[in-house]
Amino acid sequence: MGFKEGLKKRTETIEGIIREYAPEETGLYKNVCRAMNYSLMAGGKRLRPMLMQETWRLFGGKEEKLLQPFMAAIEMIHTYSLIHDDLPALDNDDYRRGKKTSHKVFGEAMAILAGDGLLNYAFETACKAMDAVEDEKQLAKVAQALRVLAVKPGLAGMLGGQVVDVEMEGKPIGKDVLDFIHERKTSALIECSMMIGAILAGAGGEEVTGIEQAARKIGLAFQIQDDILDVTSSLEVLGKPVYSDEKNEKTTYVSLMGIEAAAGQVEKLSNDALSIIRGLCDAGGYANPFLEELLKALIHRKK
Amino acid sequence: MGFKEGLKKRTETIEGIIREYAPEETGLYKNVCRAMNYSLMAGGKRLRPMLMQETWRLFGGKEEKLLQPFMAAIEMIHTYSLIHDDLPALDNDDYRRGKKTSHKVFGEAMAILAGDGLLNYAFETACKAMDAVEDEKQLAKVAQALRVLAVKPGLAGMLGGQVVDVEMEGKPIGKDVLDFIHERKTSALIECSMMIGAILAGAGGEEVTGIEQAARKIGLAFQIQDDILDVTSSLEVLGKPVYSDEKNEKTTYVSLMGIEAAAGQVEKLSNDALSIIRGLCDAGGYANPFLEELLKALIHRKK
Secondary structure (H helix, E strand, C coil): HHHHHHHHHHHHHHHHHHHCCCCCCCCHHHHHHHHHHHCCCCCCCHHHHHHHHHHHHCCCCHHHHHHHHHHHHHHHHHHHHHHHHHHHCCCCCCCEEEECCCHHHCCCHHHHHHHHHHHHHHHHHHHHHHCCCCHHHHHHHHHHHHHHHHCCCCCCCHHHHHHHHHCCCCCCCCCCCCHHHHHHCCCHHHHHHHHHHHHCCCHHHHHHCCCCCCCCHHHHHHHHHHHHHHHHHHHHHHHCCHHHHHHCCCCCCCHHHHHHHHHHHHHHCCCCCHHHEEEEEECCCCCCCHHHHHHHHHHHHCC | CCCCHHHCCCHHHHHHHHHCCCCCCCCCCCHHHHHHHHHHHHCCCHHHHHHHHHHHHHHCCHHHHHHHHHHHHHHHHHHHHHHHHCCCCCCCCCEECCCCHHHHHHHHHHHHHHHHHHHHHHHHHHHHHHCCCCHHHHHHHHHHHHHHHCCCCCCCCCCHHHHHHHHHHHCCCHHHHHHHHHHCEEEEEHHHHHHHHHHHHHCCHHHHHHHHHHHHHHHHHHHHHHHHHHCCCCCCHHHCCHHHHHHCCCCCHHHHHHHHHHHHHHHEEEEEHHHHHHHHHHHHHCCCHHHHHHHHHHCCCCC
């Protein structure tokens, strides 16, 4: 199977897993479930659950029923952050993934509650892994994974980055603050995904730390590529308005260092991440050629 | 020690526990920590952590280090829900607990992020109980408590009630829908608190279910009393504007059944809850006179 075919098959499998764990649209509060699912099922690359699953495969993971709730949970957390980021009081965006944003469709109150609902439901969903736990060793792995799921999207992670991003809007910032923002706003969830994959597969402490470091670089590379696409792509290809960073007076890697140097950074960070992962593979006798191809594809993505 | 003195001492202890687990106001994202702590440390009755701790005492709980992170966590979840409820897109309230609401002090964007931060940090904080876990039995209790913490504030619990409350604003509703809203919006967190207290103390499945049923009634009684105070108290005593329900065209127990019948409901629900708890005490040889007095005091509270 070629890479593109493998990617398509995996994305479809992940869509199925997310759908399985998505909230049912029933009961008096079905409207918030609809709003949650509108954003959760809006497609996207499903990069976070994919990286979680491929890291889990890299370390020889076997208990799929422990993993799947976490794959759905990380996408719920990612989606909650997008819904709240898009709100009028924050980025005030009308489009996301080629569709109207949540507050444009459901109103602001429901969009706030749908975001809250997804963040909360992520933990509820991840806790479902407890149903598949068969012994104390598995419970310990699930508990460790839950903790990573609670820490990385939070204050010291994604949320902290988002706060600084909002506060710095329209102000001139240097590369150090920009790195601070994106190591949290973007990398933290990639770290979260890959660390949980490693933990649930039974990877050791040093392996989990190695994966965390590689994931940080992958997240930064992904974000810089996002900044590049914001000025080189189009609404049709990207599914969201281009030049939105410029419109919002945001400092980006492109505005800071230019397109060429930014592209060089993407290449360097990706290669560094690959080196770390190859080192772990060599030391532990692991292999996952698809994961390597996936990381390379991130460099050349057009949307 | 009299009840009032006991209540004061317990409230102070709980304040100390919440302060211990509150986020440190440092780093580039310290402003969101300030906003989180502004609301988290704004006083209030601390009823939820108190009910958690007293239920834990009722069942002879011993490992305080497993309990305390959950006591702080439940107050973080309660506080997040208040911050988001008060937002302009929802209830649009300017005062809460005698202080300006979060968005009036920090702006709307920061209030949204502070709410998100508290919800997320609640799970991060509860996970700290894992540090105190000494054996597999304790880990199993913490895992079970985490699951209750994830389920009760969510879709089928508090958030679901909040959604229906928002959607029904200004529409005529009957007692069944009002019960549906408040069994979730208010009771769910009381259930969550008391169930976690019971679980961490090592209570059995039937005991936890009994506590859940009692807590549902306590929550409803508490909410009806809230509705009564909204029309019988004052801004000075209550710390928030009175007649806010009428202003927001909200159906309440008072608008539905009148003050006297509503007060009768508070009394009946509280007595029913006490009966359930007494039944558990008689069956298991438990006792917690303070918990009983606390529940009785809820009936006669003036704020």
